[in-house]
Amino acid sequence: xxxxxxxxxxxxxxxxxxxxxxxxxxxxxxxxxxxxxxxxxxxxxxxxxxxxxxxxxxxxxxxxxxxxxxxxxxxxxxxxxxxxxxxxxxxxxxxxxxxxxxxxxxxxxxxxxxxxxxxxxxxxxxxxxxxxxxxxxxxxxxxxxxxxxxxxxxxxxxxxxxxxxxxxxxxxxxxxxxxxxxxxxxxxxxxxxxxxxxxxxxxxxxxxxxxxxxxxxxxxxxxxxxxxxxxxxxxxxxxxxxxxxxxxxxxxxxxxxxxxxxxxxxxxxxxxxxxxxxxxxxxxxxxxxxxxxxxxxxxxxxxxxxxxxxxxxxxxxxxxxxxxxxxxxxxxxxxxxxxxxxxxxxxxxxxxxxxxxxxxxxxxxxxxxxxxxxxx
RNA sequence: GGGGAGGUACCAAAGCGGUCAAAUGGGGCAGACUGUAAAUCUGUUGGCUAAGCCUUCGAAGGUUCGAAUCCUUCUCUCCCCA
Numbered sequence: 001x002x003x004x005x006x007x008x009x010x011x012x013x014x015x016x017x018x019x020x021x022x023x024x025x026x027x028x029x030x031x032x033x034x035x036x037x038x039x040x041x042x043x044x045x046x047x048x049x050x051x052x053x054x055x056x057x058x059x060x061x062x063x064x065x066x067x068x069x070x071x072x073x074x075x076x077x078x079x080x081x082x083x084x085x086x087x088x089x090x091x092x093x094x095x096x097x098x099x100x101x102x103x104x105x106x107x108x109x110x111x112x113x114x115x116x117x118x119x120x121x122x123x124x125x126x127x128x129x130x131x132x133x134x135x136x137x138x139x140x141x142x143x144x145x146x147x148x149x150x151x152x153x154x155x156x157x158x159x160x161x162x163x164x165x166x167x168x169x170x171x172x173x174x175x176x177x178x179x180x181x182x183x184x185x186x187x188x189x190x191x192x193x194x195x196x197x198x199x200x201x202x203x204x205x206x207x208x209x210x211x212x213x214x215x216x217x218x219x220x221x222x223x224x225x226x227x228x229x230x231x232x233x234x235x236x237x238x239x240x241x242x243x244x245x246x247x248x249x250x251x252x253x254x255x256x257x258x259x260x261x262x263x264x265x266x267x268x269x270x271x272x273x274x275x276x277x278x279x280x281x282x283x284x285x286x287x288x289x290x291x292x293x294x295x296x297x298x299x300x301x302x303x304x305x306x307x308x309x310x311x312x313x314x315x316x317x318x319x320x321x322x323x324x325x326x327x328x329x330x331x332x333x334x335x336x337x338x339x340x341x342x343x344x345x346x347x348x349x350x351x352x353x354x355x356x357x358x359x360x361x362x363x364x365x366x367x368x369x370x371x372x373x374x375x376x
Numbered sequence: 377g378g379g380g381a382g383g384u385a386c387c388a389a390a391g392c393g394g395u396c397a398a399a400u401g402g403g404g405c406a407g408a409c410u411g412u413a414a415a416u417c418u419g420u421u422g423g424c425u426a427a428g429c430c431u432u433c434g435a436a437g438g439u440u441c442g443a444a445u446c447c448u449u450c451u452c453u454c455c456c457c458a
Binding site: 032034035036037041042058060063090092093095096097099100101103104116117118143146148192218220221222223224225249250251252253254255258270271272273274276277278280281283292294295296326327329331333334335 | 404405406407408409410411412413414415416417
């Protein structure tokens with residue numbers, strides 16, 4: 001994997017770069033649509049590719065391991081073939097499920113025992129096993145197995161959790177180095193900075209992670225409920241330490257505003273369920289502001305979904321019509337909203353990249369921000 | 377014409393003497409959602425000068441300290457038989 005920095009801003013840490021993988025090129029900053037079980041929920045892969053213009057999408061180790069299971073994915077020839085995406089993919093390690101499924105799992109130094117959310121069956125994930133599964137899934141970028149600490153989280157827990165994440169990282173790296181890709185493209189392992197909301201822990205973690213000289217580095221454990229200022233402050237602190245010449249991935253972030261602010265702090269890669277999940281629930285991000293399509297005010301608004309949108313759904317459908325679809329529980333409503341939101345996100349980072357290259361990113365950001373947060 | 381069942385809030389439907397401004401669904405209105413246990417979840421849904429008060433359970437009378445609940449008449453709907 002090759003990362004080239006094309007341009008760095010003068011007045012912030014924003015950067016424009018290019019990642020080259022065996023399955024394709026990724027121009028950063030980039031937003032990666034989340035496709036947990038191998039599907040970007042409610043959106044045709046053709047549209048993810050062409051209309052939305054995604055360059056890389058996510059999959060999830062825990063979910064794909066449970067269903068359809070590694071053997072099916074191996075037989076399919078890897079996840080990119082299985083879901084017909086055929087382009088770069090990234091798999092999360094299941095570290096986030098350690099957090100979100102906290103009711104049904106048990107953490108030990110050796111690994112995590114999970115209960116499947118599907119049938120309650122028990123499974124064990126170790127760093128080694130997670131690497132093995134990700135080899136079989138076959139994403140271009142794979143993630144280290146970490147513990148995403150909850151928020152709030154006391155210092156002692158955060159410190160122990162961080163030590164655990166670091167020891168798991170060493171085991172992930174060892175196992176990664178001792179195994180080979182199964183398909184005919186290379187894979188790259190990204191370690192993850194943790195440390196909850198504690199600056200010294202974050203600093204320490206960023207240093208440990210940097211020492212691995214990985215192809216790219218991630219920041220996890222943020223946007224789990226802490227105030228956004230805290231998230232920005234910690235991101236800022238961590239990007240000062242992480243290598244300049246490697247892509248930085250802020251996991252699980254965020255709102256359009258979060259993304260632009262984090263780009264200023266030196267982040268190159270993002271993923272978030274927000275455009276798809278909120279889209280499914282009737283919320284769309286538009287060039288004029290945020291719209292809750294279920295609200296009565298759109299009942300007879302026959303203007304395009306987004307006058308300035310780039311997706312074909314934006315001018316094909318009216319707000320009133322998509323509202324009607326939501327009120328009628330038609331699956332087409334969530335599909336259109338998801339398509340729109342993803343296109344909006346991808347266009348946002350594309351514009352950000354353009355303005356970084358043009359040298360006016362901060363000015364552009366200041367001008368566009370009020371519209372991004374405006375509630376219509 | 378005879379027999380039976382029933383009319384409760386936007387809809388459906390509980391309630392059958394006080395703890396009922398009235399369960400529960402649905403619908404409506406609004407909010408939430410950040411490495412997806414989510415096409416999900418939460419709040420709210422008679423009025424007001426609002427820890428209280430007022431008007432509501434087909435209509436009108438009545439019994440009772442007290443009625444959506446009991447009685448009388450009227451009215452409307454549905455079902456069965458002719």
